[in-house]
Amino acid sequence: MASTKPPQKPADQCPILTIPVLEHAKAATLGTLPDGFAAHTKTDPQTGEVHAVAYSYLQDNVQHIVIDKTGRVVRVTEIPVRDKPMMHDFALTEKYVVLYDLPVTFSLDAAKAGKFPYVWNPAHEARVGLLSREDSSDGTRWFPVEPCFVFHTLNAFDDGDGVCVDMCRYAGRYDVSLLTGPGPVTLDRWTIDPVSGKVALRSLSDRFFQEFPRVNDRVISRPHRYGYTTSFKQLRDHVIAPAPEAGHSSGNVLIKHDVQTGAVEEHNFERGAAGEAVFAPASLSAGEGEGYLMSFAHDLDGSKTDLVILAAQDFASEPVARIHLPVRVPLGFHGSWIADR
Numbered sequence: 038m039a040s041t042k043p044p045q046k047p048a049d050q051c052p053i054l055t056i057p058v059l060e061h062a063k064a065a066t067l068g069t070l071p072d073g074f075a076a077h078t079k080t081d082p083q084t085g086e087v088h089a090v091a092y093s094y095l096q097d098n099v100q101h102i103v104i105d106k107t108g109r110v111v112r113v114t115e116i117p118v119r120d121k122p123m124m125h126d127f128a129l130t131e132k133y134v135v136l137y138d139l140p141v142t143f144s145l146d147a148a149k150a151g152k153f154p155y156v157w158n159p160a161h162e163a164r165v166g167l168l169s170r171e172d173s174s175d176g177t178r179w180f181p182v183e184p185c186f187v188f189h190t191l192n193a194f195d196d197g198d199g200v201c202v203d204m205c206r207y208a209g210r211y212d213v214s215l216l217t218g219p220g221p222v223t224l225d226r227w228t229i230d231p232v233s234g235k236v237a238l239r240s241l242s243d244r245f246f247q248e249f250p251r252v253n254d255r256v257i258s259r260p261h262r263y264g265y266t267t268s269f270k271q272l273r274d275h276v277i278a279p280a281p282e283a284g285h286s287s288g289n290v291l292i293k294h295d296v297q298t299g300a301v302e303e304h305n306f307e308r309g310a311a312g313e314a315v316f317a318p319a320s321l322s323a324g325e326g327e328g329y330l331m332s333f334a335h336d337l338d339g340s341k342t343d344l345v346i347l348a349a350q351d352f353a354s355e356p357v358a359r360i361h362l363p364v365r366v367p368l369g370f371h372g373s374w375i376a377d378r
């Protein structure tokens with residue numbers, strides 16, 4: 038008897054790292070994952086719930102997926118969208134899932150031509166959506182924003198009736214296949230006001246080409262003070278091709294932001310391009326900013342990789358440790374850390 042199961046959704050794949058997450062996710066969710074999964078998930082540090090937003094060119098809906106502490110999918114909410122937009126990441130607050138429905142959408146023509154199958158689509162309205170975390174049916178409220186694309190979220194949190202979303206934003210006609218566009222990448226904040234329906238945009242930093250934003254994972258979905266980003270242009274230019282975007286790059290640095298005061302510190306890598314920094318708390322009771330940042334520093338000639346550890350509260354100083362790895366780690370952008378407990 039033929040199976041009636043719908044076609045398997047492909048896993049979201051980071052365009053640079055090509056992360057094969059589907060099989061891993063299926064194993065991790067004990068067979069309860071209905072279709073595909075996502076490149077980026079958010080774990081609520083208070084509840085232990087894992088949230089994901091899955092999209093596919095095979096489906097007109099995207100899925101909000103909730104996984105409980107036992108590793109089982111406990112809720113899947115189907116959210117209708119038009120044009121099959123690329124949703125590489127999303128944001129999570131205590132109350133909401135924040136969806137990025139932006140004008141980078143699936144293109145069969147690009148796929149047939151052997152190109153990256155998601156392209157800038159000026160006919161697709163740019164909007165962000167608020168879905169209650171507890172909704173099991175689609176009750177998403179959508180709010181228009183300026184045309185842009187967002188790969189990665191720093192963090193988000195509820196602020197009264199509103200929602201603040203900090204993210205790296207690519208303004209204008211953005212080409213995801215080349216990671217380039219008419220404007221530089223900026224670290225910005227959307228403040229969504231569900232009452233007025235307005236989304237206010239403000240810049241969090243005057244430094245361009247920042248990407249791979251991280252906070253201390255203990256504050257995901259709750260208000261944060263500190264954020265960490267990586268300078269992006271040098272590594273992007275090396276991996277893909279030199280891009281002519283206007284504006285200055287911060288060079289080859291990790292950047293620490295205090296979003297309450299606006300203070301910025303940089304750790305300059307004289308040798309090696311820095312990858313995404315992962316925050317490790319100093320102790321179980323440590324405050325948000327007390328801990329260490331871990332990042333790969335790649336020699337761009339591909340010869341060596343160091344694991345560099347910075348003290349978060351002495352960010353610009355010499356690293357606490359620079360560990361020369363016995364193997365070369367291929368150039369990449371993202372980073373993760375799994376504690377040995």
Ligand SMILES: [Fe+2]
Pocket residue numbers: 051076077125188189371
């Ligand atoms: Fe990513």
